[in-house]
């Protein structure tokens with residue numbers, strides 16, 4: 285595995301793959317890798333000849349009171365995991381390569397970014413869209429893979445790729461979960477053992493609401509029940525909502541829908557989402 289921190293070296297490595305007619309997949313991450321990230325890497329290996337993974341903790345997507353400074357950084361173990369998984373290239377741009385002095389450009393994807401995490405974390409999706417556009421232009425992959433765990437992020441990126449004609453095939457990968465259902469996340473390490481036990485209420489509340497809605501219950505009643513369950517477990521809720529799966533706007537009867545939630549357990553903000561079964565329609 286080549287570990288690169290310099291843009292010219294990256295371009296040279298990717299050009300060499302292309303000269304051999306190979307297809308390149310990119311898995312963008314912020315590091316502190318877990319089995320969720322490794323599922324993206326496995327899917328990338330199946331989808332392309334060469335796999336590049338980026339690790340960059342992007343300051344532009346964190347708000348002033350968020351956890352940028354304490355976000356887990358695990359360069360050595362991340363690198364060993366990726367090497368074992370057969371990754372070809374690890375791209376770790378220093379912040380001055382990503383945002384050199386004088387950097388002034390922002391990418392903003394309106395509509396799909398506006399609500400939910402976009403409202404709870406102002407500027408977050410501009411930061412994500414900007415850094416992902418830059419990563420795409422740096423690596424120039426054929427395919428890029430993102431987890432469904434960050435559902436709104438995946439839709440923001442799809443919109444950006446379509447709108448800017450980037451011509452990159454965006455693949456979503458199913459959310460990987462712990463045995464009890466909690467979605468894997470780098471931020472789970474912030475949870476105390478007691479908070480970790482209570483956090484299982486998040487996937488359970490979503491699952492129960494999904495079953496109720498799919499069985500014909502009033503969605504508002506199902507969402508209210510989910511909020512009650514989460515509050516009783518000690519969560520402070522940012523949102524629990526039934527949305528249009530692609531636009532993140534209001535759900536429509538004839539389009540795929542998604543249940544999405546974000547809630548704080550102590551100092552840890554967790555997100556999760558599931559598709560709504562269409563069996564009653």
Ligand SMILES: Nc1ncnc2c1ncn2[C@@H]1O[C@H](COP(=O)(O)OP(=O)(O)OP(=O)(O)O)[C@@H](O)[C@H]1O
Pocket residue numbers: 312313314315320321323324429430431432433434457458459460461467468469470471472
């Ligand atoms: N449990 C998971 N299942 C599938 N994909 C995941 C999972 N967790 C993260 N990913 C995906 O991995 C990629 C990199 O995510 P990131 O490095 O932010 O990890 P994370 O665990 O989501 O961290 P965070 O705690 O910051 O949300 C994203 O595309 C994200 O959706």
Ligand SMILES: CC(C)(CO)[C@@H](O)C(=O)[O-]
Pocket residue numbers: 312313314340342345412415416434437
């Ligand atoms: C896509 C991403 C790597 C951009 O910084 C980040 O938002 C993440 O890890 O999901």
Ligand code: BAL
Pocket residue numbers: 314345346434437
């Ligand atoms: N997993 C998305 C990155 C973030 O929360 O900032």
